[in-house]
Amino acid sequence: MRTLVYGMNVSLDGFVAAPGGDLDWSAPSDELFRWWLEQEQAMDLLLYGRRLWEAMSSYWPTGDRRPGATPDEVAFARNWRDTPKAVFSSTLGSVGWNARLVTGDAVAEIARLKEGEGGPMRVGGATLAAAALRAGLVDEYTVVTHPVLLGAGAPFLAPLERRAPLRLTETRTFPGGVVMTRYETRP
Template sequence: MRKIVVHMGVSLDGFFEGPDRDISWHTMDDEMHAFINAYLATTSAFLFGRVTHELMADFWPAADQDPEVSGPMPEFAGIYRRIPRIVFSRTLEQDEWATSVHCEVDPEHIRSLQQQPGGDMTVGGADLIDAFRRHDLIDEYRLFVNPVLLGRGRPLFGPGDAPADLELVDSRRFGNGVVMLHHARRRG
């Protein structure tokens, strides 16, 4: 069964965006990007909210054509184009970089996607993550904790209905100071 994995960067104090939607504090270097590419190349779908989808679609489809782009970034452009992108939005009808668009999270549809063959499906976007959490659809969390305290901004996780018991599966410190924490849900 395919797992649904949150794959996001956060500040040490739990924000994924700073004030005014600022994400310039997210730290990325070639080592970390190569690590992320190696994992994402094994996945079978990106599950995005509209805002995350639009941010990704504005840059990645043609990033490998830009002579300024180097290191592992051109490789990710190919990964991005190859992996289906399922977008959840009440306002977006369709666009060329969305494989499919759904107006809401239907737990039965998501569970049927999980039954299909293939690698993990990564979910990105705070609102979408909250919806998946409400429906108890998240199997794992891969959070890339940046060495910064923002003090304010938009938290990755809103209040939840029930606690989720997690187990640390892996952790990794990158040379840029980011620490990846990989947790799995304990079920049953």
Template sequence: MRRRIVLFVNVSLDGYFEGPDHDLSWHQVDDEVHTHFNRELARMGGFVSGRRTHELMASFWPTADQDPAADGPMAEFAGIWRAMPKTVFSRTLDHADWNTTIVREVTPETVAALTAGPGGDLSLSGAELAESFLALDLIDEFRIYVHPVVLGRGTLLFRPIDHSVPLTLTDTHRFTNGVTLLHYARGGPSPLD
């Protein structure tokens, strides 16, 4: 049984992954949402991201729990992030710390090698990397966290692709702050199966 690729992503109501200049200040991740993320991500077998997302995470999470102001869910996620095996797809990165493996290209073969490894499913993050995985139809589940904000501009999560991707809605959840989880699974077999 292979590991599944699960996209975890926050988006605005109008489909933006980030605002102008990579702004993420509009994310409404309170303790309830963060605790949910921790529970879901701790069960994963690894984090898969692109260079920019990995460098953003590596600039904050390794020591986030050392800040006296860090609350419970933030401090907890710092430990989850440090311990989790990480794969970063990058053509330019030469070295990465924190239990990280660098892979140069997104191909069905490189992703098949990842999913054949031991452990739980793999958490995919980053809009550009998700676009590459989606173009090759390599995402098994989509966990889209829609935040109650219209940004109007920024980086769209999904840009046009050459094929449709049939999905099945498996779950929804509304958090008290208005963030809504839309959980979809692929509607057909994966090219990796």
């Protein structure tokens, strides 16, 4: 059975994007970017909601060819292109870049993928992750907290109907006061 990981950059007040989708507050240090690269390289499959797909696919297909791209950015772009992806959307007509479009029941498809063979999967995008979270499909949470209060925006976690106890498995501090905490679900 595969592991499903949900992790994103988060403001101290729990948002993954400011109103209007602004992400400037979460610009990573070189050390944090390298850490995210290592996390992505460990994934066998990336699961994206439409909005995150549109953001990632607008930059990373050619991120390694941009002037001034660092070696880590080159590696991230190549890994992004090479890693299989599933994009969950009822409005997109097609996707590219080693991705397949899923237009049906997202929870059923994620559950099917978890039961299959292969390594870990990362779910990206707060809306898609919320559906997986409510269905009890997320095995690990990686919270990269930035020292900023946004006041509003897209929340990292959706409201739950029941308590979900977690076990802290790792913490790490990055430059600029960014703190990563990793949790696993408890049976």
